Each structure stands twice: as structure tokens, then as C-alpha cells.
Amino acid sequence: MMDKILTVLGVIGVPISVAGSIFHWSALIMFIVYCLTIIALAAIIGRATESLAIVMGPRIGGLLNATFGNAVELIISIFALKAGLISIVLASLTGSVLGNLLLVAGLSFFVGGLKYKRQSFNVQEAQHNAGLLIFAVIVAFVIPEVFTHTMNDQETMIISVGISIILILLYLAALLFKFVTHRGVYQNNDKTNGSHQEEENPEWGKIKAMVILAIATIAVAYVSEHLVDTFDVVGEAFGWSELFIGVIIVAIVGNAAEHASAVIMAYKNKMEVAMEIAVGSTLQVAMFVLPILVLLSLIFSTSMSLVFTWPELISMVAAVLLMTILSNDGDSNWFDGAVLLSAYLIMGIGFYFV
């Protein structure tokens, strides 16, 4: 029933969005139209991912979802980069890291925890990911900020490019490790935790799900891009700063797909998929999307270095340390979710006033 309403909303929302952007309807009204459309499309993406996860296993399903989700962000960021809006790009990628680690994972833990007393996920996977998070944020992002104080712009860019290449290579090595050399090596032996052993029938077949995923992702990208244009009007109307829009609003809207599917997975007690979406998406943004953007920026007029502001850096470091310790025991509950959501709320308040 709910699914049908959202499908109809998605199917209607896209042409209305197109019409609104062509005929320049009121930005405040279009803001609401765009948001509803994205939520509806995100739900469709969530269902497609779920079907794929059943067919192809939780890890590849999660990776697909993260990739389709981040494709949206990559596209938006390229447009912003072309327009020279470097600090908004860095802010929205920070927001994506915080949103995935704190909001998406927090909501998944919380909503899943309301239904199940204790939900398990793969501890070794979680510790593997925690190592990569610490590498990406505390090494690759913190080092440039600390080291480039006394450097000129050219040296800063050389370091940024060098670190970006290392990040991309290590991300590819992580995929090689996960899907080739150590495929299944770090799986849980006790296959009884989690309910994804029950034979489930996917709603859509493999091909149909992938086609729907692709179309819905393109539609989300289109709508998101126009949504971005309404931000200055909406920001002025509500008194939001550019940093707040970048870190909080763009990140929430840009990650709507991950939000929806991760929470749905958690509610169905498929915590491994939920974690893969939340943490896997964070890693993809930090180790692939961001360095690709740094390299791409070299062909634009303004190049983007890998130097975040202190509030951005400290927020990401705190989020990574919090997620590392909370996921270290391999299970989650509603309170773990409440802790992550509280951290997101505190940072949101901070970015509102900064």
C-alpha cells in the first residue's frame, strides 16, 4: 500500500519537477516538490536494492547501493566544482561522511533496535571498515591540514594529488581484498544470526531491479541538481548559512536513497546490508568520490585541495571514533542508534551557528 503510494508519487513527481524547472515555478514550492520526489524515488531505489541483495548477497548488494547512491553525489559535485564552489563541495562531502556514519547508521540502529532487542553484524567486517575509516579520516584528511600550514598553493596541491592517488589505489585494493583474494574468508561462521538465511523471493528479478535502479538514480540526479538551485532562496527564507546547507541539507537529500534502504534493511534485521550501505558508502565517498573530484578539479579553472576546515575535520574524526567503538562488539541496539543520532544533532547545531 505504502509502496504503491510512493511509486505513484515518484512517477508523477519527475514530470512535475521537469515542468517546474522549465517554467520557473516558485522556488519554495519546488523545494517541497523536489524533496517529496526524491523521497519517493529513494524508496524505489531501496526496493530495487533489496531485490538485488537477495539475488546477489548482502555485500555486493550493499556495494551496488552505495555506488548508485554516491553516483548522485559525484554528479552534483562535478557541477559545483565546475562552478568553482569548492568549499560547498568539501562541505557536502563532509556532510555525506557525517550523514552516513551518524544519521544513516544511527537511524538503522534505532529503528531496527525498536523491533529487535539485539541485532548482529559481522565483527571482522566492522573492524576492517573501522581501520579504513581511521586511515581515510585521521591519516589522509588530517595530515594535509596539519602539514600544509607553511606551504604555498602549489605544494598543497601536489600533496593533495599524491594523497588522492593513494586513496583511490587503496580503495581498489580494498575491493580486490573483499571480492577476490579474501572473498568469504572473514565471514561469520555462525550463520544463524540475522534472518537472511530464510529463502526469500526477490520482488524484482536481477535485470528488472538493475534497470529500475539505473532509471531511478538518473531521475534522483536530475531532481537533486534542480533542488540545489533552490537552496539560496530557501536558505535566505530560513536563515541557513552556506556551510549548514552543504553539510546538513545537501547531505541529507543527497543520501536519501541510502537512508531509505539502510533503514528498511535494519527493520528487516539485515544489519549486514544496512552496515554495508552506511559504512561502505562513507568509505566510497572518502576514498573514491572525494579523491576523484580532487583529480578532476585539475582540469577546471579552480583546483580543489584536500584541506578541510577544523570544524569539518574534528566532526569527522569524532564520528569515526564513535562508530569504531560502537561497532566493535558486532551488535547494535536502539541505544547505540540514539548515541549516533545525538552526535549528529550536536554537530548539526554546531554547523548551524558556525
Place this chain on the structure above:
Amino acid sequence: MMDKILTVLGVIGVPISVAGSIFHWSALIMFIVYCLTIIALAAIIGRATESLAIVMGPRIGGLLNATFGNAVELIISIFALKAGLISIVLASLTGSVLGNLLLVAGLSFFVGGLKYKRQSFNVQEAQHNAGLLIFAVIVAFVIPEVFTHTMNDQETMIISVGISIILILLYLAALLFKFVTHRGVYQNNDKTNGSHQEEENPEWGKIKAMVILAIATIAVAYVSEHLVDTFDVVGEAFGWSELFIGVIIVAIVGNAAEHASAVIMAYKNKMEVAMEIAVGSTLQVAMFVLPILVLLSLIFSTSMSLVFTWPELISMVAAVLLMTILSNDGDSNWFDGAVLLSAYLIMGIGFYFV
């Protein structure tokens, strides 16, 4: 025998303290009288807590002890706040966090470890608490410092109040989690570690223990308050700075009750009670006492924001990370205690010269 001497000392110490403060005896002499009285009262509080822990279980016993212990600090801090001594309040709360995490837990690990080769406590409880410590210190305390550099006083207070409310709500949620929704869910299955399974007879009954606890706490509060008045004379005599008095001296005296009972519990191999007192008390100070004081300060002439100094913040972050890794394996020994005590000593030296 020792118990009797301390009881007599406590019973005699209180009227002498009252007399001394009324008749304005020499501050240096009264400093010693107050200290001895507090140590004696702390021992009585320790015995009452122990009786309660036997009757009501280790976790409620520990919570009661932490609460009675922190009531003293809350009362002293309210008086200091009323007098506008904001930096001393923040310093003494920092000292309370450091004192509980490093000195109380360190002494417990060390003294317990001299008797037992290896003492166990609940790993999941420890990891749950580590998550809250990281949340409180690295998110809720670090974020305001980093974000408020460019803010005016009013914005800083809005953020401080917002974070304080979130801290209090999350602390209440943590109690709900621990005592209602997940009561006993994360208990160790192997009940053989620790000696608290032997049927023990409490020294005092439930009612008697609670009455003694209440009276001794009030007496400690009374004596502590007058002790504080002697600090400027003593500080001048010994060359101690205000920050050092706040972080080290006030914190040691103000936490004497926790110190005594935690170490006694560790010596009896009841590490879960000792950990609950040390870490539980830290969490209560950070997530309840401190935010309550921030909110209360709004009705006083000078309001207190949640912005610590860098030395205070870095010390708390280091203490939290150290405790997180040391308690991660679920057991302790004399060397773990020596590491915590060494960290306290290093910070003590730092605060002495800062």
C-alpha cells in the same frame, strides 16, 4: 579494627569540623582535620555501598554510590557557580573526570591486581561505557570548543544549552536502556568470574545502609564546603595555582567516597562494582552534573558555557582513549593500574605548572 577507628574518627571529626569553622581555627590545622574527617566518612560510605551492592546487585549499588558521591560535587559546584567562579567549576569537573577515570580506576586496578593476578569485568558493559565516554568527551565537549571560536557569547550559550539538553536526555535514555529495556541482556554468561556469587551477608540492612549513606553524604558535603574555604590559604602556603587546586585537589577530596569504595570493591575482587563506580561516576559527571550546572547557571548572573580550555579537553580525550583501550579486553591487572596512575601523575604535573 580499622573500621572501628575510622567510624570513631568520622563521628568525632564532624563536630570538630563544625566547631573549627564556627570559631575560625587556623586554616592549615583545619585543612588536616577536614581531610581526615572526609577520609573517615568516605570509608563509612564505602561500607554502606558495599552492603547495598550485596542486597541490590552490583550495578544498582554502583549507581547509588556514584550518585551519592556526585551529589557532593553538585552541591559544591552550585555554591561556586552562584559566586561566579565558572572556571573553577569547569576545572573541578575536569578533575572529576580525570580523577575517576585515571586515579579511582587506576588505584582499583593496581590494588586489586596486587592481590589477584587477573580480574574480570563485563566486556560489553565496558564497551557500552566506552561509547558513552567518547560521545560525551570527544563529541559533546570537543565540538563546542572547535565551533565557537568565531561565535559571540549568545551563540555560544545557545549551543551550550542545546548540547546540555541532549546530554541529559541521552543520560536518562542510558538508564532506561540499562535498567528497563535491556536489563540483564548484556550480562556475562559465565557467572564464575568474580567472587560476588558466593552468598554474602551484608553488614547493614537495606534501610540502615541507605540512612547511613545519606547522613554520611550530607556530612561529607558540609565538611567539603568548609575545606574549600581553606584552599586559598593552603594554596598560598604550598604555591598551588587555582587550576591545580580545581583539577587535582578539589577533585581528589570531592571524590574521596568513590575512591574508598571502588578500591575496597576491587580488593574484594568485585571489579564490576569498582568499574561501575569509577566509569559510572565519570559518565554521571559528564552527562548529568555538568549539563545540569550549565542549565542552572542561566538563572545566575554569570552563565556557564560548555567551553573547556585546551589542556582540560586534551587531558580528558587522552584519559578516555586510554580507558577505552585498557578496558577493551574485559580484564585488569596491576600494570593496567600503573599505566592509569602514571597518566594521572603526568597530567597532575602539567596542571601544576600550567
Place this chain on the structure above:
Amino acid sequence: MMDKILTVLGVIGVPISVAGSIFHWSALIMFIVYCLTIIALAAIIGRATESLAIVMGPRIGGLLNATFGNAVELIISIFALKAGLISIVLASLTGSVLGNLLLVAGLSFFVGGLKYKRQSFNVQEAQHNAGLLIFAVIVAFVIPEVFTHTMNDQETMIISVGISIILILLYLAALLFKFVTHRGVYQNNDKTNGSHQEEENPEWGKIKAMVILAIATIAVAYVSEHLVDTFDVVGEAFGWSELFIGVIIVAIVGNAAEHASAVIMAYKNKMEVAMEIAVGSTLQVAMFVLPILVLLSLIFSTSMSLVFTWPELISMVAAVLLMTILSNDGDSNWFDGAVLLSAYLIMGIGFYFV
């Protein structure tokens, strides 16, 4: 075969080095001669350590290796200290910490991981060491930097000396804990992981191995010292800054012995020895070599305080957090090695430009 070539190279290299330094041959040529000789000697040291590890067990073998390895650094540092080159001493000790934690352990994990899918080491040992790493770097090194901003030189030295004494005492306590009070307490019960249970015959007897170890170490010290003299010429020729030479070049050469033996051990699946060399050597540098140098500096004209630069501190903190999380699961693979090596590479790039 390879062993024989390296032995011959070592035996020939030392007299050539002596001749070169006496007759002042070209610095660039001697740089290469010294490097090859050190590599050859390091291989001999590795074989001697391996023999000792078989005879005396993995932990004492690792300790011996770390000690002989660090003796070289201690000797070089004393010469540098005498010459008043304080910032180079601190830089080379930073480099030693980074080199051991990231490069030595990274290469061990990587090379061992190419042969074995999954290598195990003692989790409790790793967590014990992680606690000490956090203590040394995040407490003992970070606190002085943060606290001494407002202090004069004399107060800074008092704090440095106080912390140095605490570090040395705690290091001795750690040895007492490991070899006396808790000898064997934290051993893995499952003795099946790792191959060092197969009865192996050492290449050399105990006495012969120790004599070779001692002679080779002295030779390395001699050659290293003359290598240092070539750095200014080589640095100018290649455009390397003093900080880069201290952190990267001196550290790599000074730790060549550890590098060689740790990697050999990892390749033979003796991960506990490899970890003991890498992490044990780090701890020895941070908790023994460095504080000894601070105390020794008091008798020289320029005393050395325990205050690192921010890039040095942040790099060490990041390296410690990364190693803590990666070793937390008690096993390693090629990808863990790739992460550590990537972190080293990023810091190397940073120090090159700083």
C-alpha cells in the same frame, strides 16, 4: 645462496666503509656503500635474532632484537645531542616510531600476507601494547606540547624530566609485568596458530648468535654514524630538507635491522616475533630511548625538552590509532599491510614538503 652473498657483502662492506671514511672518498659513492653494507649487516642480524628466537622463545628474541636495533639509534642520537642537533634527534625518534609502526609492521603484514592468507598473533599482547602506545604518544608526548605553550624554558624542562622519569619507570614495570609477574599469563591457549611449534633447529647456537649479533650491531653503529655525515651532501644533491632526512632517511637506515628481521619472521609465519620487533621496538624508543636522551641532555650544553612539533605529534597519534584498530582482531593479511604502508607513504610525502 642469498644469505651467502649478503654475508660476503657485509664482511667486505665494513673495511671498505672504514677505508672510505678515512680517505674521504666521494660522499655520494660512500652513501651507496654505507647503505649496502647496512642492508647486508641487517640481514646477518636478522639471522642471529632468528636463531636466538628459536632458542629463547619469541618474546625474549623479539626484545633482544629491538634492543640491539635501538642501541644503534641511541648511539647516533647521543652524538647528535652532543652536537646540539635537538630537532634532528626528535625528528629521527619520530621517524623511528612511524617507521616501526607503519613501515616495519606494514611490510611484515604485506609480505607475510602474500604467502599466508591470514596470520595470527596474540590478541592480548597486541591490546597490552596498544595501551602502552596510547599512553606514550597520546598522554606522555601530547600533554607537554599542549601544556607548555604558556611556560618558560625552565618549567618546560621540569615537566620533560618528570615525564621522562615516569616513562622509564613504567617501561621497567612493563618488563617486570611481562617477564616476571605475568609471565605466560596472557599467552594464547590455542597453540596451533603460527608455525613456531614445529621443532626447529637454530642456524647458530646461543653463544655464537649473541656474539655475531653484538659484532654486527657495533659494525652497523659505526657505518650508520658515517652515513649520517653524508646526509648534508646527499640532501643537497636530492633536495631533501633536514626534517625529511631525520624522519624518513635516518629512520629507515637506523631501523634496517628491525626491518629485515621482522619481514623475515613474517615470511616464516612467526607473526608474534615480527609484532614484538615492530611494536616492541616502538615502545622501547618512546618509553626508554627518548626519555634517556632527555635526561642525558641535562649534562650537555643544550638540554632537550619533550616537545614535538605538531606534524610530528599528529603523525604519531594517527599511526598509533591505526595500529591499535588494525591489531585489535589479532590477525593480519596483505591488505592490513597495504593500509599501514599507504599511511607511511602519505606521511612521507607530507614530511618531504613541510
